[in-house]
Amino acid sequence: MGEVRRSTRIIGTRGEVTVDAVMDTGSITTIIPPSIARKIGIRSPGLGTRTLADGSVVKVTTGTVYSIEIAGKSTVDMVGAYHSIAVMQTEQDEVLVGLTTLESLGLGVDPSSGTLIDHGPLLRASGRVRRIVITRNPLAGGSSR
Numbered sequence: 001m002g003e004v005r006r007s008t009r010i011i012g013t014r015g016e017v018t019v020d021a022v023m024d025t026g027s028i029t030t031i032i033p034p035s036i037a038r039k040i041g042i043r044s045p046g047l048g049t050r051t052l053a054d055g056s057v058v059k060v061t062t063g064t065v066y067s068i069e070i071a072g073k074s075t076v077d078m079v080g081a082y083h084s085i086a087v088m089q090t091e092q093d094e095v096l097v098g099l100t101t102l103e104s105l106g107l108g109v110d111p112s113s114g115t116l117i118d119h120g121p122l123l124r125a126s127g128r129v130r131r132i133v134i135t136r137n138p139l140a141g142g143s144s145r
Contacts, residue, residue: 004109006116008097009069014041019095023109027098029086037087044087060086071116073105
């Protein structure tokens with residue numbers, strides 16, 4: 001099993017970047033380096049820590065981006081504008097896309113094949129996220145039983 005990487009577009013208030021990001025199901029939060037945060041205009045009001053896969057604890061600030069796009073899906077389309085992320089306090093080389101972002105996009109990761117799995121659209125109702133399963137298209141013609 002290797003890492004799963006995908007082209008990821010991150011849109012802030014003052015710009016956007018497209019990077020080759022690691023799809024990191026071991027991370028809850030998407031983590032970006034400060035250079036990207038500055039470039040796209042992310043303001044980081046909160047301070048906290050995150051534990052990385054190797055067990056090390058790093059300081060991060062929290063912030064929001066307008067949208068994250070992977071595999072033709074956008075967090076704006078799926079859960080609305082503005083998505084929480086963490087910004088490393090020290091420079092790193094890569095963006096780690098965490099589980100919250102992947103689930104917001106309706107995506108999963110199959111590490112054995114190195115592919116993303118499309119779980120379909122999400123429906124947000126009463127503050128809870130529910131998955132929509134469409135078994136047949138009611139708008140397509142055909143007989144109904």
